[in-house]
Amino acid sequence: MERKKKMAVFDLDGTLLNNDRAISGKNAAALADLNENGYEVVLASGRPEILMRVYYLGFPFVRYVISSNGGIIRDVQADKIVYHRPIRPEAVQKIIAICDRTGAECDLYSYDGMSRICTDEIDSELTDEIVFNFKNHILKDRKLSEFPCEKMFVTQRDALKLKALREEIAAMVPEVEITQSSFQALDIMDGGVNKGMAVKWLAEALGIDRRAVAAFGDHLNDLEMLEYAGISIVCSNAVETVRQAAVYVLPESNHQSGIAAGIRRYLLAQQSAEVQA
Numbered sequence: 698m699e700r701k702k703k704m705a706v707f708d709l710d711g712t713l714l715n716n717d718r719a720i721s722g723k724n725a726a727a728l729a730d731l732n733e734n735g736y737e738v739v740l741a742s743g744r745p746e747i748l749m750r751v752y753y754l755g756f757p758f759v760r761y762v763i764s765s766n767g768g769i770i771r772d773v774q775a776d777k778i779v780y781h782r783p784i785r786p787e788a789v790q791k792i793i794a795i796c797d798r799t800g801a802e803c804d805l806y807s808y809d810g811m812s813r814i815c816t817d818e819i820d821s822e823l824t825d826e827i828v829f830n831f832k833n834h835i836l837k838d839r840k841l842s843e844f845p846c847e848k849m850f851v852t853q854r855d856a857l858k859l860k861a862l863r864e865e866i867a868a869m870v871p872e873v874e875i876t877q878s879s880f881q882a883l884d885i886m887d888g889g890v891n892k893g894m895a896v897k898w899l900a901e902a903l904g905i906d907r908r909a910v911a912a913f914g915d916h917l918n919d920l921e922m923l924e925y926a927g928i929s930i931v932c933s934n935a936v937e938t939v940r941q942a943a944v945y946v947l948p949e950s951n952h953q954s955g956i957a958a959g960i961r962r963y964l965l966a967q968q969s970a971e972v973q974a
Contacts, residue, residue, distance in 0.1 A: 725755070
């Protein structure tokens with residue numbers, strides 16, 4: 698099999714997915730065209746992998762999936778984890794204690810599931826997306842002796858309390874990385890773990906120059922991969938900080954199949970021009 702020399706990486710929520718949490722026909726067709734034109738198509742999300750499967754299983758050409766904001770990379774065709782950076786258990790325990798004391802909700806993401814610490818149940822708002830009969834591992838063991846934790850998702854809907862919570866966790870648990878995929882929650886990973894680091898690791902492992910990497914995102918947890926990529930593209934609904942970091946800001950939103958427009962306008966059209974030249 699000929700090794701691909703270009704890579705396109707796509708965030709899911711707010712980017713590749715529309716507001717109904719679906720991949721439009723236009724976006725799906727554009728991904729297939731990228732594959733046909735020699736791109737390694739990669740999905741990268743803050744979600745645990747189990748909540749990405751309903752999407753990547755629809756694209757048999759997708760080989761690599763980055764989940765939990767870079768905490769894990771899986772070769773889904775070989776069903777093999779190729780990169781894994783869980784949070785150290787002692788750091789997880791410290792953050793759980795802070796959440797218990799402050800009343801913040803705390804979700805733990807493992808390689809094959811997720812749980813909410815306060816209820817030890819799968820998030821009911823997300824289970825409708827799991828349309829295949831996968832086994833969900835509920836993380837009832839707070840010492841994480843059986844399942845590692847790649848990401849913690851800490852929710853606090855009061856903006857001032859969330860700011861204070863972030864400051865406390867950063868001070869008390871400095872060995873973790875903190876970002877946001879929502880303005881009402883914190884995404885917490887092992888120190889140095891983010892989507893950009895994961896994309897860099899994968900590109901180097903595949904021998905792909907960063908100038909041949911395109912990245913698509915919309916929120917703060919996408920910043921590092923947008924900054925790493927040679928071409929960064931965001932839809933009109935991206936948050937302002939992300940819009941400022943991108944090379945291209947599309948007039949179309951994620952709900953208007955902006956990703957398809959970006960692919961055809963800046964990747965496939967450019968490749969066609971290079972061939973003609």
